[in-house]
Amino acid sequence: MHMITLAEWGNPDRTSLWMNEGLAAFSQNICNGYNDEQIYRYFAASRMLLQMDSMVNQFYQEPEMIAYHQAGCMVEYLLRKYGVEKFRDLWQQGFYNFNKIYGTSFSRMEADIKATAERDYPKPPNIDWKAFSVGCY
Numbered sequence: 840m841h842m843i844t845l846a847e848w849g850n851p852d853r854t855s856l857w858m859n860e861g862l863a864a865f866s867q868n869i870c871n872g873y874n875d876e877q878i879y880r881y882f883a884a885s886r887m888l889l890q891m892d893s894m895v896n897q898f899y900q901e902p903e904m905i906a907y908h909q910a911g912c913m914v915e916y917l918l919r920k921y922g923v924e925k926f927r928d929l930w931q932q933g934f935y936n937f938n939k940i941y942g943t944s945f946s947r948m949e950a951d952i953k954a955t956a957e958r959d960y961p962k963p964p965n966i967d968w969k970a971f972s973v974g975c976y
Contacts, residue, residue, distance in 0.1 A: 852933030861910025879912035
C-alpha cells in the first residue's frame, strides 16, 4: 500500500503521516480478529483515543497499536464518505487544510466517526489490551 500511494501521490505532507499508516492499516482491516472500527470503538469506550494534534505532529512517537488502528478507522471513514480525490488532496496538502478540503471541521468528522462506531457496535468489544498491544496475529 505504501509503494502504491507513494508512486501515485508522492510522499505525504509531514502532517499526513497518519494517513500513510492508516491507509496501510485499513487495507488489512483486521487485527486479532477485530476490524479497525471495532478497535476504534474499544479505544473510544476506554478513553484511549489519541488527540489529533499528536497524530499530526508526532505520529511515530505514539503507541503504535493505538495510532495505526485509530488512523485506519479515520482513513476508512474519509474514503467511504468523501472519496479518494479529497483524500489525495489532504495527503498532499496536509492536515491544516482539512476544513478547506472537506468542508467540515475535523472535530465534526471525529464526532461522526464515534457516533457511527457506537451505532455499529453498541457494545464495545471486550479486547484484552495487554494481549492485543503485543501486535496483530
